[in-house]
Amino acid sequence: MKLLVCIKQVPDAKDVRLDPVTNTLAREGVDSIMNPYDRHALEEAVAIREQLGGMVSVITMGPPQAEAVLREAIACGADEGVLVSDRAFAGADTWATAYTLAFAAQALGAFDLILCGKQAIDGDTAQVGPGLACRLQIPYVTCVQKTRHVSRDAIEVERMMDDGYDVVRLPLPALLTVVKDINEPRVASLKGKMKAKKATIRQLSAADIGADPLCIGLTGSPTQVVRVFSPEARGDRMMFSGNVQQQVEQLVACLKNHL
Amino acid sequence: MDYFFTEHQQMIIDTAREITNEKIIPVRAELDEKNEFPKEILQDIAKADLFSIFVPEEYGGFGGGCYEIVLAMEELARGCVGVATSFAASALGIFPVLIAGSDEQKQKYLPDIAAGTRWAxxxxxxxxxxxxxxxxxxxxxxxxxxxxxxxxxxxxxxxxxxxxxxxxxxxxxxxxxxxxxxxxxxxxxxxxxxxxxxxxxxxxxxxxxxxxxxxxxxxxxxxxxxxxTGFITVMKTLDVSRPGIASLGIGLAQAALDEAVVYAKQRVQFGKPIIAFQAVQHMLADMAIQVEAGRALVYAAARHIDAHPKNMSKASSMCKVFATDMAMKVTTDAVQVLGGYGYMKEYPVEKMMRDAKILQIYEGTNQIQRNVIGQELNKEYS
The missing domain is CATH 2.40.110.10 (Butyryl-CoA Dehydrogenase, subunit A, domain 2)
Structure with a gap:
């Protein structure tokens, strides 16, 4: 079983601040961590490998310092780390990121299963996983809360829904994005940390993956961030009580007062 | 204080700290309440390779010494002495095989102990x-x-x-x-x-x-x-294991100090955080002095034991007495700093105070340790 886990280095959410002048994320002095959802994707991949054998590769697109999360992933059980890094990738939106990861994945060979976190805690878009699957033309399921059964040619999973879950069976190769309920990630082991320290991280540039320069980075990104700002604090909240009729009457009265 | 750990020692500390923060602290109150054995946490500890610290490399371990064991146990005890005791007891149980066992016995048992698939x-x-x-x-x-x-x-x-x-x-x-x-x-x-x-x-x-x-x-x-030769092996086993119990005292006392300082900064009485009052400040200062003095003694004893395996009884007993008496005092003072809240189960310090008492009793009461120290002094000055 060849497994690929897509991970992202993100600022530690406990520490996020906006630069008041530029209105961009202040990254100076802010710790970087592996996106928390991606830790669960990695744990699931490692657990599947422990069950069926095979190899877990982790990939990240990012600046050179993103190598740290790849080493962390190796310490937590991954077999190899691949850093997709090039100045030309800078400023990529989810469209260009999915394009880049798809080319990188293809450059690495064929995978049976690709796992991603549901979303990254910095952008919160949840688009890269599905985007990557579409680029690779493989089936995908988002918000997976449990792997029910996995074999060499198919996987059956539970997709979390608001009011329960769907059971989805899909042929491999496929892509899953996972939620935190799926597992409890392990603590990096001593042997894993020693392996991570010595591991060689493979680097792939835009040229290495054969990407079209017009489709990557800022140039290849149809969405552009115009402005980032801290939202103003919300106004007062009101709770209406009583039966539905009474609550609607209270709401209408309240809205009229504000017109 | 900086104890100038090697990279490998720091790796052990970091790993044990992650286990404590992620796996132990969130569930410790529930385990205590339910009297529940921490099977899953011990499995997490095994996956993180911490059971392999005290097993020689030829049997699948990391070949660490007393110092490395002490560093891991201190961190685990910061989370819960009950969990840390379960971990420590597996080391204690296998020490006789390590000390006096045949190669066949070591081959048979040590790899499983190192992997954490069997406990002792x-x-x-x-x-x-x-x-x-x-x-x-x-x-x-x-x-x-x-x-x-x-x-x-x-x-x-x-x-x-x-x-x-x-x-x-x-x-x-x-x-x-x-x-x-x-x-x-x-x-x-x-x-x-x-x-x-x-x-x-x-x-x-x-x-x-x-x-x-x-x-x-x-x-x-x-x-x-x-x-x-069983009794001799028992004495050697306890000499090696006691600094581990001492380190449980250090981890526990550190946890109690941490809780007390955080609380003292938040709790406002007479218009000020209570840490602003000298009566509280001095208590916290005394607690911090005791914890650091205990830690320095335990580390020194562990390093002495690793370097002088034939002359370890006094160092082993001294650090066990000091660190565990200290843990009893510091956890009691932590409850005092938190006052009424400290006595309630909503805060972790009452459990810490209850956990501290056994450290003065098991693996040789502190009175027996003083006997050992006294006998060694008698020999040294004869």
Missing amino acids: AFGLTEANAGSDASGIQTTAVLDGDEWVLNGTKQWITNGGEAQIYTIIALTDPSKGARGASIFVVEDGDPGFSYGKKEDKMGIRSSATRELILKDCRIPKDRLVGKRG
Whole structure:
């Protein structure tokens, strides 16, 4: 079983601040961590490998310092780390990121299963996983809360829904994005940390993956961030009580007062 | 303070710290309340390779010394002494094999211990043999190719949960302590069963249980070391293990200090955070001095033991007494700093105070440790 886990280095959410002048994320002095959802994707991949054998590769697109999360992933059980890094990738939106990861994945060979976190805690878009699957033309399921059964040619999973879950069976190769309920990630082991320290991280540039320069980075990104700002604090909240009729009457009265 | 750890030692500390923060602290109150053995946490500890610290490299371990064990245990105890005790008891249980076992016995047991797939326990204490270990009454008689063990062990940590037990029994009752030998008894051996499970004041997540040996038959090759050398091996085992108990005191006291300082900064009385009052400040300062002094002594003793394995009793006993008496004092003071809140189960310090008490009692009471130190002084000055 060849497994690929897509991970992202993100600022530690406990520490996020906006630069008041530029209105961009202040990254100076802010710790970087592996996106928390991606830790669960990695744990699931490692657990599947422990069950069926095979190899877990982790990939990240990012600046050179993103190598740290790849080493962390190796310490937590991954077999190899691949850093997709090039100045030309800078400023990529989810469209260009999915394009880049798809080319990188293809450059690495064929995978049976690709796992991603549901979303990254910095952008919160949840688009890269599905985007990557579409680029690779493989089936995908988002918000997976449990792997029910996995074999060499198919996987059956539970997709979390608001009011329960769907059971989805899909042929491999496929892509899953996972939620935190799926597992409890392990603590990096001593042997894993020693392996991570010595591991060689493979680097792939835009040229290495054969990407079209017009489709990557800022140039290849149809969405552009115009402005980032801290939202103003919300106004007062009101709770209406009583039966539905009474609550609607209270709401209408309240809205009229504000017109 | 900076203790200038090696990269490898720092890796051990970081790993144990992650286990404590992610796996132990979120569930410790529930484990304490339910008297529940931390099986899943021990499995997490195993996956993180911490059980391999005290196993030599040739048997699949990291070949760490007393110092490395102490560093890991301190961090685990910062989370919960009950969990840390369960971990420590596996080390204690296998030390006799490490110290006196044959190569075959080491090959048979140590790789599983290092991987954390099997846990160990140490069976010395009996109803009439506590501080006076020579009072044991369990016997072992050779019958053909088998040893037949009879007796009851009491208050055995990891009892009923471990798979490998080192049992001290008399092979020659007429010689007293010199007639004692050590045997490996495995879970499932015929005639071996578990008795009463204890309901304790503290370290409630650890399992403390009776072991019952009733015509328990085990193969001849389960004797550890030579016949009649059991008591010497027990003394050596406890010399190596006591700094581990001392480090539980350090981790626990550090946790209590952390809680007390955080609370003192938040709690406002008479218009000020209570840390602004000198009466509270001085208590916190004394706690911090004691914790750091204890830590320095434990680390120094552990390094001494690693460097001088034949001359370790005094250092081992000194650090055990100081660190565990200190932990009792510091956890009691932490409850005092938190006042009424400290006495309530909503805050973790009441559990810390309950957990601290056993450290002064088990693996040799602090009174027995003072005896050891006194006897060593007597020898040194003769």
